[in-house]
Amino acid sequence: MKHQSKFSPEQQHAAAHQTGQQPTHEFASAEELLRFDAAQTTVPPEIAERLKRTTGNAAPPPRTGWLKRFFRGTN
Amino acid sequence: MNEPVEGQAVTDKPSATGLSSEFGAIYDEHSHAIFYLALRYMGDPQKAQDATHDVFLKAFRKQDQFRGDASVRTWLYRIAINHCQNLCQSWHNRNVHSNADDSVWENSAARTDSPLRVLETKELGQRIQKSLDSLSDEYRLLLLLVADEELSYEEIATLVGQTADAVRGKLHRARKAFAAHFEKTA
Numbered sequence: 511m512k513h514q515s516k517f518s519p520e521q522q523h524a525a526a527h528q529t530g531q532q533p534t535h536e537f538a539s540a541e542e543l544l545r546f547d548a549a550q551t552t553v554p555p556e557i558a559e560r561l562k563r564t565t566g567n568a569a570p571p572p573r574t575g576w577l578k579r580f581f582r583g584t585n
Numbered sequence: 586m587n588e589p590v591e592g593q594a595v596t597d598k599p600s601a602t603g604l605s606s607e608f609g610a611i612y613d614e615h616s617h618a619i620f621y622l623a624l625r626y627m628g629d630p631q632k633a634q635d636a637t638h639d640v641f642l643k644a645f646r647k648q649d650q651f652r653g654d655a656s657v658r659t660w661l662y663r664i665a666i667n668h669c670q671n672l673c674q675s676w677h678n679r680n681v682h683s684n685a686d687d688s689v690w691e692n693s694a695a696r697t698d699s700p701l702r703v704l705e706t707k708e709l710g711q712r713i714q715k716s717l718d719s720l721s722d723e724y725r726l727l728l729l730l731v732a733d734e735e736l737s738y739e740e741i742a743t744l745v746g747q748t749a750d751a752v753r754g755k756l757h758r759a760r761k762a763f764a765a766h767f768e769k770t771a
Contacts, residue, residue, distance in 0.1 A: 536700040540763040543701050544732035547713050548621045554630075557620070557638050558612065562604050564638070565645050 608645055615658055616641065619665050622729050626669050626722075628714050636672065640665045658733075659740050666726065666744060673722065701767055716766040724759035731756055 537543040604612055619640055624633035643664050644651075651660055703709055717725045723745070730741045742749040 535703040537703070538700055540701070540728050540760045540767075541732040543703075543713065543767075544625070544728060545734070547625075547710060548617070548732065550710070551617070551621050551624065553616050553620045553637070554634050557616065557634055557641075558604060560638050561612065561641055561645075564642055565604065565608065 608641075608648075611644070611657060611661075612641055615661050618658065618733055618735075619661055622662065622665055622733075623669055625714065625717055625729055626725060627673060628718055632672065636665065636668055640668055643668070655743075656735075656740070658735055659744065662730070662736075662744055670722070701764060712767060712770040715770050716763050719766045720759060720762055724755065724762060727752065727756050728759050728763060 535546070537546065616637060620633055620637045623636040623640070624630060627633055627636065640661060644661055647664075651657075655663075703712075717728070720728070726745065727741065730736055730744060731738075736744075738749040738752055742752045745752065747755075
């Protein structure tokens with residue numbers, strides 16, 4: 511983690527408190543709120559299915575030396 | 586998430602997506618970040634879905650152009666940002682955002698140093714989207730990038746073509762503008 515957050519997700523969760531019957535979530539910053547939102551967001555499986563079709567018949571271009579090292583051992 | 590590094594073999598295990606193991610590993614690792622950026626940058630789930638597909642298809646076809654002098658995540662973000670900005674180009678022409686609008690929020694008395702409080706998470710996504718939509722494209726992009734904990738300020742600066750100090754300054758204003766808008770959506 512490169513950015514320092516005021517609260518960890520665990521601390522954030524623990525900081526949630528009850529106001530009447532409604533839990534209140536507190537976020538130290540906009541990016542904390544966006545991280546929470548991102549965690550609630552799922553990637554539609556249709557994207558991978560579509561990619562599988564569109565890349566299925568196309569051979570990827572030849573790899574550079576760097577990519578060969580990057581993917582070493584995967585073939 | 587762990588970033589694959591040079592020389593580190595990507596697992597040979599078949600991807601959960603059914604894509605080839607190499608490309609599938611990249612997709613598995615980074616698709617969430619790319620989809621979320623596209624979703625919140627453009628504010629349209631279907632466009633975000635199309636954009637995410639197109640970004641990874643471009644990456645698949647341009648694997649030979651990846652020189653390895655940046656992380657895979659940064660490389661994918663660069664493709665995604667260019668793609669989303671191109672898609673939004675016509676929107677900009679129809680709905681030009683004036684920087685003067687930002688100054689209204691930047692100079693407002695919003696309590697940006699106090700926590701953002703949320704009572705109901707059910708419609709939180711809509712509130713977040715409205716607040717992001719009210720920002721300039723630049724501020725929206727900066728907030729979305731800084732929300733990715735895998736990116737450093739230097740990497741964000743490179744992605745947006747500015748210095749890290751400039752990014753920090755703009756982020757301060759972007760956070761303030763976002764908080765002011767977010768409070769109004771409550």
